[in-house]
Amino acid sequence: MELLDALRGTGAVRDFTAESVDRATLWRILDVARFAPNGGNRQAWHVTVVEDPAQRAALRDLYVEPWSEYFAQVMAGVTPWSPLADRVAEEGIIDAARASGQGMETVRARVESTFAAPVQLVVHGDLHRLVATDRDLGHYTMVAGASIYPFVWNLLLAAREEGLGGVLTTMHARVEAQVNELVGAPEGLSLACVVLLGHPVHQPTRLRRESVESFTTVDRFDGPAFTA
Numbered sequence: 483m484e485l486l487d488a489l490r491g492t493g494a495v496r497d498f499t500a501e502s503v504d505r506a507t508l509w510r511i512l513d514v515a516r517f518a519p520n521g522g523n524r525q526a527w528h529v530t531v532v533e534d535p536a537q538r539a540a541l542r543d544l545y546v547e548p549w550s551e552y553f554a555q556v557m558a559g560v561t562p563w564s565p566l567a568d569r570v571a572e573e574g575i576i577d578a579a580r581a582s583g584q585g586m587e588t589v590r591a592r593v594e595s596t597f598a599a600p601v602q603l604v605v606h607g608d609l610h611r612l613v614a615t616d617r618d619l620g621h622y623t624m625v626a627g628a629s630i631y632p633f634v635w636n637l638l639l640a641a642r643e644e645g646l647g648g649v650l651t652t653m654h655a656r657v658e659a660q661v662n663e664l665v666g667a668p669e670g671l672s673l674a675c676v677v678l679l680g681h682p683v684h685q686p687t688r689l690r691r692e693s694v695e696s697f698t699t700v701d702r703f704d705g706p707a708f709t710a
């Protein structure tokens with residue numbers, strides 16, 4: 483498909499048909515994804531293709547609690563797990579939602595549909611090979627993950643070209659130790675995301691995003707909006 487159409491219109495897919503995806507197709511997708519830019523060309527990604535039914539079920543189940551916590555925070559109008567969030571207020575929101583059980587049906591339905599995806603990929607970054615130029619700044623780091631996520635986005639775009647859809651998910655980071663144990667990831671491997679792929683029931687192409695002017699300024703952060 484046209485590059486600009488793909489870049490502007492590849493929305494998250496969380497509903498999949500029952501059609502399977504063969505290994506050759508997934509291999510081709512990974513073969514394209516590997517050309518993503520990454521710090522120092524260290525290619526510090528590792529993909530675990532989870533095929534075993536018991537492993538897949540465990541991965542799905544591990545998603546439920548973080549997703550319900552995410553949902554509770556969204557419902558409360560806060561940005562879930564923002565690095566600068568008030569942790570006490572955040573816990574209060576999550577505890578209240580847990581106590582009420584509100585929204586759990588919605589949460590479970592979403593988890594079921596998302597994890598019905600025939601392809602489930604656990605993506606790790608190798609901390610021994612990641613170039614993290616902001617490592618010593620003493621605040622939340624941005625740079626390390628930037629060597630992994632372009633690879634993941636390439637993967638999603640390549641999947642689209644194959645007629646597939648999918649979604650990058652990060653809820654499992656909340657239960658990283660269990661995921662690492664599940665797939666036997668060694669020390670020094672950090673969970674980047676779990677990617678679900680399959681044949682979409684519907685591929686969203688009309689995405690809602692803010693305008694260029696809303697996030698681009700000239701000369702200074704508080705400078706005038708950049709316009710054409």
Ligand SMILES: Cc1cc2nc3c(=O)[nH]c(=O)nc-3n(C[C@H](O)[C@H](O)[C@H](O)COP(=O)(O)O)c2cc1C
Nearest residue numbers: 492493494495496596649650651652653686689690
């Ligand atoms: C870093 C990152 C983390 C995400 N985590 C999740 C997730 O855990 N679960 C999920 O269903 N979608 C996840 N998404 C998909 C976003 O929710 C989605 O891109 C966003 O809502 C915009 O929807 P659209 O791309 O379909 O327009 C994630 C996307 C990114 C880039």
